[in-house]
Amino acid sequence: MVSTTVPPVVRPRARSIGQRVRRPGLVLTLGAALALVGQLHAEAIPADAPAVGMVCTDGTLSGSTRTFNLVAKSGDIETPDGNAVFMWSYANADAPDNGSFQSPGPVLCATQGETIRVNLTNTLSEPTSIVFPGQDSEVTGNGTPGLLTSEAPAASPSDNGSASYTFTASQPGTYIYESGSDVAKQIEMGLYGALVIRPNTTTCPAAAAPCAYDDTTQYDRSREFILLLADIDPELHHAVKTGANYDFDAQRDRYFTINGRSFPDTIMDNGSALLPTQPYGAMVRIQPTGPDGRPALIRLLNVGLSNHPFHPHGNHTIQIAQDGRQVARTEHFGETIGSGQTEDFLLKWDDQTNHDNWNPNTNPLPVAQPNYRNLTFKDGNTFYAGSPYLGYKGTLPSGTTQQNVCGEWYFPWHSHALNEFTNFDEGFGGMGTLLRVDPSGGCFAAPSSTVLPGGVVKSGSVTALAAADATYFQVNPKTTTRPNSTNATQTTITVASAAGFPTSGQYYVRIDNEVMQVTAGAGSTTWTVARHQLGTSAATHATGAVVTALANDWYAGFTSVPAGATNLKVTYGGKNCATTTGTTCTALSTNLPQQTVKICNWTIAGAAGCSTATSAGWVTLPAPPAQPQGVGSSEISSTWTTNGPSADYIGTGANAGQVRVLVHTERWTAPSPTAFATWGNFMQVVYDAP
């Protein structure tokens, strides 16, 4: 742990809530904060849990009985304004951390038809219990009788109380579990969580899975989200902690949470080390609806004491269920979820893919965009990309801090009771999160520069690679001349210039109709060559003969690819034409040039490893499709997924954020390895942003 001095905290207002130390991460240097992240992953959920989306606690399945072990205990949560709130909650005794305090309780996931057994251990000093609203099968409890259900007795100095509950998960759906003891206090104190029952294969046939309910409620497995709303009056929590008086009639909530966190903490990842007792993030992150048309599923629960008008910006949501039962579908841009209710929604984002297809190059918006100089952003900080187009970034006023990675969109989802969109009356905060819409398939980037380690530009520039259109970045083989005549046997030749030829390794050149291989001297103007290669015959060549490389090598540079990007892919499309002159592509359909696309692996030899066409850092992009590919004048576009960690291909330090992709095209097979031009049409990298 990094040692640091915690400065005194200026609290927003005087109040009686006792302690508060600011969250450590806010006062550490960035590097120290990163070190902290590395050390302290919140272990209430598995380390491999996804960064966003619902994280299930599956319990233990034995036969058809699924068992969960919960512990009612106390702990503290942190709020974004630097406060901490004393809470009660259910911990998961089976978690990697053996049941450390977490808020809210674990998301219990089960399948319809299973017998659910929940064993409750009570470490609190008063009786507590669990009720399962919406479970209509008989719930058998083995504790002591209480007002609403069977209870686990208070813990004694020597022993914890215990009770267990058994019922059949008869119907799929989204449900609450919560305390059934002294509920006005205990639920407000935080004894609540979510229970998700997935349909069995009768309700949702395997071919349709996953479904929320029946096969009319299919959704995208990678886009399942849970948003559990709650509210907190810290005065009650303080009173419970200190044994002081509290007037329930005077309750005034000050903190409003989604999944136990208040905005902006809600948009931090699941398991963030900065929130060790609040493991669940609430960011809703989707891409435009995919070809299978499956929407995202949003499970909304309200365990708070207030009815919350929840307002999803962006696209409308479609309600499909309430309290674990399907309802007639209705579309919403605001829906009040009552206290104790659950509501399930489907969310599609298909405008971009199926309707509008706005694109800055091929389908621009029919109205002028505001001049960025006229924009100001609150606190000089924004999630806005600077461009209205999904997947594109634009220009922001200088000095503006931009949180946007690759032109993704952000929309606030929040309680529209705006006093709840605050942290202790300071907005924005509280019951809010963000819907993040990433570009279809992931973030994409076009190259910003080109370098030709073996070739010369025939025409075009890097901008021609931004779109698969009629503009091309055209590269001819590098040429030079022989200042002297050449006889049929000499193996050392001089050339006028080596610029543009490979500076290391071996490569082929052609003089008249004879192919030679440069075996030494690359990078200098005196080459050692092997004569009459590739089926050609040795010949004499006149003074001033043209020397032509038999391969085109060029690479494109990408910038601003974020550290932490994953699932890196490369797309390249282009063709090769039979002549090196003219504005039309001369047909080339036999003896095709062989194209190999490589990516710079910065971990092999850093920037030097990708400095020339034959440097060691270039790694061939792995099949599919296999390389090399024969590419003639019929254009071919291919997408490769990189091998191993994407981080290997993203530069660091002075090269931070850089990705380089090399296109090597050669044509040195017999019988006529004549020169050709490479016409690059489209290149991009695609990745999942962190």
Next chain:
Amino acid sequence: MHRLMGNGPGRHLTRGFLVTALVTAGLAATGSSATAASVTIDLCAVPGTLALPGDPTAVDVPFWGFALPDNTTGSCVGVPARVPGPQLEAATDDTLTLVVHNLLPGGHTPVPEVPGLEPTAESTGTDGDGNPTVQVSYAAAHSGTYLYESSGDAGRQTAMGLYGALVVRPAAGQAYGPETAFDREAVLVLSEIDPAFNADPDAADLNDYLPTYWMINGKSYPQTDPIQASPGQTLLVRYLNAGFDNTSMALLGLHEHVVARDAHLLPQAFDAAAETIPAGGTEDTLIQMPDITPPVTAGFALFNRQLHLTNGPTTGSPSAPTPAPGGMLTFIHP
């Protein structure tokens, strides 16, 4: 004008059994005539005192409520006020006339309203005891569950307790028609009381309105009436929210089939385990009573999920900071 339709003080009924006060939840429905009729109901708006459970001692809170006139004399003098007022009944297509006799403190004039029913005639008068009357006629064209209330003094009369339930029935054992047939019925008027407001209804600052008693049919737990329905029976629950708060009622161990809101059938009924009844709204649900053992011997809990489950000023003691359970809670038991 002394009386509009009457021949003597008190209530006049063209079909007496329809105005039977059914204030006990769970009573089976009475029969009704297939023929539309004119029904006149006399109601007394009278001040009273409500004994509310306190913590630790009971408190007496002044209130204003509706009551029926004396059964014999027809006079409103001396009749005890009730909260909620008597449950009124009419048959679908009846013409319903409410005659409200004003025995409220001086300067307060009742303003009868039945949200959802169209008033067809209005007049004022004086009854045999010299009390002013306000008379309003309605066409009870739609079956369903209605609040009646007096909204005078900018709503302060409602907060003082002048409200009750009106049930318009199409036929015995049906809420709206055969598709809403039921075996048992519970009419639940939800409301709350702020004793400080009630102590000074004319001058109290409504910005300070802070109810401390949360009631079902004028009673807070543990005084609330349990609801009985046997396994296999269909229980009709009629919720009426006479309070100021949008109230979410949770049902533990059961779903209820929500069939109507504001006395109109929903185009798409649905099932709920927690339902929000807006302030001033009504809602009808059907519960199929299962043949299972409820979570506790008292039955299936039905309670205010905003957790207004305390009675009176609730500041506890340091050793027991939570008061005993109370408030808007009852049980449905087999």
